[in-house]
Amino acid sequence: MYAEMGGCVGPTDATAAAGLASSKSSTATSTVTGNASCTTQWNWGKDSDGKFCVCVMKPGYYQASNGWYVWDCQTQWW
Numbered sequence: 001m002y003a004e005m006g007g008c009v010g011p012t013d014a015t016a017a018a019g020l021a022s023s024k025s026s027t028a029t030s031t032v033t034g035n036a037s038c039t040t041q042w043n044w045g046k047d048s049d050g051k052f053c054v055c056v057m058k059p060g061y062y063q064a065s066n067g068w069y070v071w072d073c074q075t076q077w078w
Helices: 012-017 024-025
Strands: 044-045 051-057 069-074
Touching: 024 044
Parallel strands: none
Antiparallel strands: 044 051, 051 069
16 A cells, blocks of 8 residues: 555555565565566566566456466565
């Protein structure tokens, strides 16, 4: 969840919070392209700018299906 003013607040959903946990950043060994499709939710990677990326479900989708996941790349948020 993004805050307009102040800092960033992590998700309250336990599954999302675990998937975005900073302890998983050590698994970000693959180089990825931001907003490109990916296949496994909560996988970590880095883009060519050194931003951390997590494979997440596209906004507005409620079921897991092939091609419904994308890399979301952000500067370090923890």
